Amino acid sequence: MPQIITEQNLRNLIDLLVKEAKLVVGPKLSGSVVLYEPLTAGSDLTLDALPRRSSKELFFPICEDILSYKRENGSMKVTDVDRSQFPEAVLIGAPPCDAGSPAILDAVMSWDYKDEFYLERRRKSTIVGIACTKGDDACFCRAVGLAPDAEAGSDLFLTPLKDGSYACKAVTEKGEALVAAHRNLFAEGAGGDPVPFVDQGVGKLDLVKIKKWLEEHFEDPLWEKIADICVGCGACAFICPACHCFDINDEGSTDDGVRRKHWDACGFAKFTNHASGHNPRDVQNKRYRNRIMHKFKYYDGKFGKTLCTGCGRCIRACPVGIDIAEILETINSKQD
Amino acid sequence: MCKSENIYLPNLATIEAIVDETPDVRTLRLVFQDEQVRENFSFRAGQFAEYSSFGFGESTFCIASAPTRKGYIECCFRSVGRVTESLRRLEVGDTVGVRGPYGNSFPIEDFYGKSLVFIAGGIALPPLRTVIWNCLDLRDKFKDITIVYGARSEADLVYKHELKEWQERDDVRLVKCVDPGGAGPDFDGKVGFVPTVLEEAAPSAENTIALVCGPPIMIKFTLPVLERLGFTDDNIYTTLENRMKCGVGKCGRCNVGNVYVCKDGPVFTARQVKAMSQEF
Ligand SMILES: Cc1cc2nc3c(=O)[nH]c(=O)nc-3n(C[C@H](O)[C@H](O)[C@H](O)COP(=O)(O)OP(=O)(O)OC[C@H]3O[C@@H](n4cnc5c(N)ncnc54)[C@H](O)[C@@H]3O)c2cc1C
Ligand code: SF4
Ligand code: SF4
Ligand code: FES
Numbered sequence: 001m002p003q004i005i006t007e008q009n010l011r012n013l014i015d016l017l018v019k020e021a022k023l024v025v026g027p028k029l030s031g032s033v034v035l036y037e038p039l040t041a042g043s044d045l046t047l048d049a050l051p052r053r054s055s056k057e058l059f060f061p062i063c064e065d066i067l068s069y070k071r072e073n074g075s076m077k078v079t080d081v082d083r084s085q086f087p088e089a090v091l092i093g094a095p096p097c098d099a100g101s102p103a104i105l106d107a108v109m110s111w112d113y114k115d116e117f118y119l120e121r122r123r124k125s126t127i128v129g130i131a132c133t134k135g136d137d138a139c140f141c142r143a144v145g146l147a148p149d150a151e152a153g154s155d156l157f158l159t160p161l162k163d164g165s166y167a168c169k170a171v172t173e174k175g176e177a178l179v180a181a182h183r184n185l186f187a188e189g190a191g192g193d194p195v196p197f198v199d200q201g202v203g204k205l206d207l208v209k210i211k212k213w214l215e216e217h218f219e220d221p222l223w224e225k226i227a228d229i230c231v232g233c234g235a236c237a238f239i240c241p242a243c244h245c246f247d248i249n250d251e252g253s254t255d256d257g258v259r260r261k262h263w264d265a266c267g268f269a270k271f272t273n274h275a276s277g278h279n280p281r282d283v284q285n286k287r288y289r290n291r292i293m294h295k296f297k298y299y300d301g302k303f304g305k306t307l308c309t310g311c312g313r314c315i316r317a318c319p320v321g322i323d324i325a326e327i328l329e330t331i332n333s334k335q336d
Numbered sequence: 337m338c339k340s341e342n343i344y345l346p347n348l349a350t351i352e353a354i355v356d357e358t359p360d361v362r363t364l365r366l367v368f369q370d371e372q373v374r375e376n377f378s379f380r381a382g383q384f385a386e387y388s389s390f391g392f393g394e395s396t397f398c399i400a401s402a403p404t405r406k407g408y409i410e411c412c413f414r415s416v417g418r419v420t421e422s423l424r425r426l427e428v429g430d431t432v433g434v435r436g437p438y439g440n441s442f443p444i445e446d447f448y449g450k451s452l453v454f455i456a457g458g459i460a461l462p463p464l465r466t467v468i469w470n471c472l473d474l475r476d477k478f479k480d481i482t483i484v485y486g487a488r489s490e491a492d493l494v495y496k497h498e499l500k501e502w503q504e505r506d507d508v509r510l511v512k513c514v515d516p517g518g519a520g521p522d523f524d525g526k527v528g529f530v531p532t533v534l535e536e537a538a539p540s541a542e543n544t545i546a547l548v549c550g551p552p553i554m555i556k557f558t559l560p561v562l563e564r565l566g567f568t569d570d571n572i573y574t575t576l577e578n579r580m581k582c583g584v585g586k587c588g589r590c591n592v593g594n595v596y597v598c599k600d601g602p603v604f605t606a607r608q609v610k611a612m613s614q615e616f
Binding site for chain 2: 117120247250261264273275281299302
C-alpha cells in the first residue's frame with residue numbers, strides 16, 4: 001500500500017528518531033554550504049541543494065580508529081574497537097547518487113575478508129532516499145544506470161510531490177520497519193503529482209562500449225591530452241560517494257596510541273610509490289587513467305558494478321576543470 | 337567484546353633474534369606471544385604479512401622463513417622509510433604486530449619431480465629463501481636445484497651464512513655474483529649482472545621451473561634470457577611487489593588492472609604477468 005508523509009511529519013519523524021537516540025544524518029546548512037551532518041531536530045533538515053560532500057562518510061568515516069595499543073607493565077596490549085557501540089543510524093534525504101553508493105561499496109568491503117567497520121555501520125543504518133529534483137548540468141546519474149527517481153540503495157524512498165508532501169515507498173524490510181514503527185506519521189494513498197526532475201546535461205552513455213574502449217586503450221593519447229593537467233589534489237576522490245581507497249597509520253607514542261584507517265586517493269603522487277623509488281604510476285595522467293579505469297572497467301570486472309553514481313561532484317570540485325562526464329562522452333563517441 | 341572479527345587486528349610477536357644481513361638489511365625472528373596462535377599459525381611459501389611497529393604503523397614483507405620450520409617466522413627487510421626504520425630500532429625481546437598470512441603462494445606440490453632454478457637480485461632473496469628452504473627440507477621431491485643470486489656489491493648480499501651453506505651442499509648448485517666493481521679481493525663468486533651470469537650458467541630448461549624475484553629492471557632483462565634457455569612463460573614464476581597497505585583487497589592500493597596483487601598475487605607466472613600488460 002503506497003504511503004504519504006507531509007513535510008511537517010517528515011520533520012516530526014526526525015525529532016522522534018533523535019529522541020530514540022538514533023544518529024540521524026541529513027543535508028543541513030552548515031555555514032554557507034549544505035553538508036550531511038547529524039541533525040538534532042527536524043527543523044535542521046534542508047532539501048534545497050545537493051550536499052557538497054557525499055554521505056559515504058556515515059559508513060566510511062574520513063578517519064577512524066581500528067585498534068588501540070598500550071604498554072602495560074612492560075608488555076604490549078592491543079585492544080579492539082568496540083563496534084557494538086556504533087550508533088543505530090538513519091540517513092535521511094539522500095538523493096539516489098548518494099543513497100546508491102553503499103550498495104556499490106558493499107561488494108568490495110565484503111568480498112573474502114570482511115571490513116566489519118564498514119559492514120557494522122551498514123547493518124545498523126537505514127537509508128531514506130529521496131527523488132532528486134535539484135540536479136544540475138554536472139549530474140549524469142542516468143548515464144551510469146541510476147536516475148533521479150532510482151530506489152537502488154534506499155530502504156525507504158521518498159518522492160517530493162507538488163503539494164509539499166512526499167510519496168513513500170518501503171523498498172526493503174528496514175524501510176518497512178521504519179514506517180511500521182512510526183505508523184501514525186504516514187497516511188495511506190498515492191498522493192498528487194510529483195515535482196518534475198531537472199534535465200541532466202549529459203546524454204545517454206553506453207557503459208558497455210566505454211568499458212570495451214577502456215579495455216583496448218590502456219595506452220592512448222587521450223590520457224595525456226586530458227589528464228596531464230590534473231594536479232593530483234585528490235579533491236575528486238574525497239568528495240566522491242564511491243571512492244574508497246584508504247591508508248592505515250598509527251597516532252601516538254610507541255607505548256600508547258591508536259591505529260587509524262583514513263581516506264587516501266589514487267591521484268596522489270606517492271600512492272603507489274615503491275620504497276625502491278620505482279613508481280608504477282609515475283606521472284599524473286597514469287594516475288588519472290587509473291581513476292577512470294577503476295570506476296568504469298576494473299570494479300565492473302571484479303564486482304559487476306560501476307564505481308560511479310553520476311553525482312557530478314568531482315566535476316564541480318576539480319580546480320582545473322577536469323570533467324569526468326565529458327571524458328565519458330568523448331570515449332562514448334569514439335568509433336574504434 | 338565484538339563478535340565480528342576485526343581484520344586489521346595483528347597478533348603480537350616477540351623478537352627472538354636479530355641478524356644484520358647488510359648495513360641496511362636486517363632479519364627478525366619472531367615468536368607469537370599467544371600459545372594458540374603459535375601452534376595454529378601456518379602459511380605457504382610466497383605469502384606475505386603486515387608487520388607493525390607500534391607508534392609508526394605497518395609495512396609489508398614476505399614471510400622469509402620456510403613453512404616447514406615451525407614455531408617462529410622470519411622477515412627480512414631493508415630500512416628505507418618510516419616503518420622500516422622504526423622496526424630497526426627495536427631490540428630482542430621487543431614486541432611487533434603481525435597480520436597475515438596473506439596472498440597466494442608458490443604451488444610447490446606442482447613442482448614435485450622437477451628441477452628448480454631460483455634467480456634473485458639484491459633484497460629480493462627473502463621471498464625465494466622461503467621456497468628454497470621449503471624445497472631443501474623436502475629435497476627428495478625435486479631433481480636439480482640451482483640458485484643464481486646477485487647483488488650490487490659483496491656487502492649487499494643477504495643471508496651470507498646460508499649462501500655458504502648452500503655452496504657447501506652437494507645437492508645444490510649456487511651461482512653467486514656481484515655487479516662489476518662490487519667484488520672485494522677475496523670474493524669467491526662471479527662478477528656480472530644477474531641475467532648475464534644466468535645465461536652463462538645455462539641451467540637446463542628441461543622439466544624445470546624458474547622462480548625469479550628482483551627489482552623490475554632485473555626481471556625485465558632476465559625473462560628474455562630464460563626464454564633463450566628454453567623456459568616457457570608457464571614455467572616461470574615471479575612475485576609482484578606493488579605497494580600495499582590493507583593486504584586484504586580493500587584499500588585499493590595494489591591493483592594492476594582488476595587484479596588485486598594482495599589477493600590474487602603476489603605470486604604470478606610470467607604468462608599471467610604478460611597478460612596484464614599494464615603498469616606494475
Ligand atoms: C608483497 C610484498 C612483499 C615485500 N617483501 C619485502 C621484504 O621481504 N623485504 C623488504 O625489505 N621489503 C619488502 N617489501 C617492500 C616493503 O613493503 C617496503 O620497503 C616497506 O613497506 C617500506 O616501508 P616504510 O614505511 O619503511 O617506507 P615509507 O616510509 O613508506 O617510505 C616509502 C618511500 O618514501 C620514502 N621516504 C620515506 N620517508 C621519507 C622522508 N622523510 N623524506 C623523503 N622520502 C621519504 C622512502 O625512501 C621510500 O621511497 C615487500 C612489498 C610487498 C608488496
Ligand atoms: S566519480 Fe565523480 S560523478 Fe562519479 S560518483 Fe564520484 S564524484 Fe560523483
Ligand atoms: S580534483 Fe581534478 S586536479 Fe584534483 S585530483 Fe581530481 S582530477 Fe586531478
Ligand atoms: S593492499 Fe589494500 S587492496 Fe591490496
